[in-house]
Amino acid sequence: MTPDDEDLIRRRQRDNARVTALILGGFVILVFAITIAKMAFAQ
């Protein structure tokens, strides 16, 4: 594996980690919002 390949792998891993973090963050907010919405609707 060349240094360029290693760079590419690191870059992809970094990008993927960022996107995963964003998706997980969005999911947490969504679950929180669903919970509040369901509570509000039940009342």
Next chain:
Amino acid sequence: MTSLPVQETQRLPADWRDLFALTKPRVMSLVVFTGLCGLLAARAPIHPVIAFTAVLCIALGAGAAGALNQWYEADLDAKMRRTANRPLPGGRMDRQSALHFGVGLSVFSVILMGFAANWLAAAWLAVSILFYVLVYTVWLKPRTAQNIVIGGAAGAFPPLIGWAAATGDTPLLPWLLFAIIFLWTPPHFWALSLFVRTDYANAGVPMLPVVSGIEVTRRHILLYTLPMIAAALAPWALGLAGWIYGLVSILLNVIFLGLAIAVARNRATEPAGMKPEKKLFGFSILYLFALFAAIVADRLVLS
């Protein structure tokens, strides 16, 4: 499926853009729109967050089905110019990642729909994913020229799911919306398959123009347009929609029928001479968007 193996991929982690491309984002836009229209046309009191989540689940389910379709058809996609640059035939990710992504996203979308909206909508979402992957992709597409006719049901589920998410029920109108997309799919896809038929022939996919010829396909397009028009007018004729939908529907269907007749009368055999087919294909997309927008406008304005 017996075909050439997809080219070996390097052992690089899949890029998130390739995972996104696996979900067929372009196809998803129509799915999301019709799902949203089903949800809005139901006119049920639904919290905006739940409505957003339901549409998100429909999009994720469609994306998951698209990913599983690309996983199964990777060898086939490699043979067609239109699809050769997709992530799997392009060698940018390995098949196992695509499979894991598709299955994971399917399960996630169904469970989230069940908890956020209701389990009837979740059940229909699961049925739509399974139908697209197992019935259409695995069973029908490689075996019969009628693949599009029955397979059209796979793309027809979103308005039904949207309606079920909003109300927990599926009365006649969402089933009519289902029927419209179901009957719209054959003329839409056959118009496309006429001018890309060499691609399908090279890949060995038994699409109607490959199996039965161009003239038969053109006749079938006109023939299948008639029940589609009947289904599109039915909500208005049965009193389930008002004059706004009726007017828009009549106008759109007259244009569609005119274009289908032009296709039936066309004698060109090369893609360069298939302007009527290209026009019909382009208009058919606008047709579905406009028809579903009209049903929502009608139900919200006249309610």
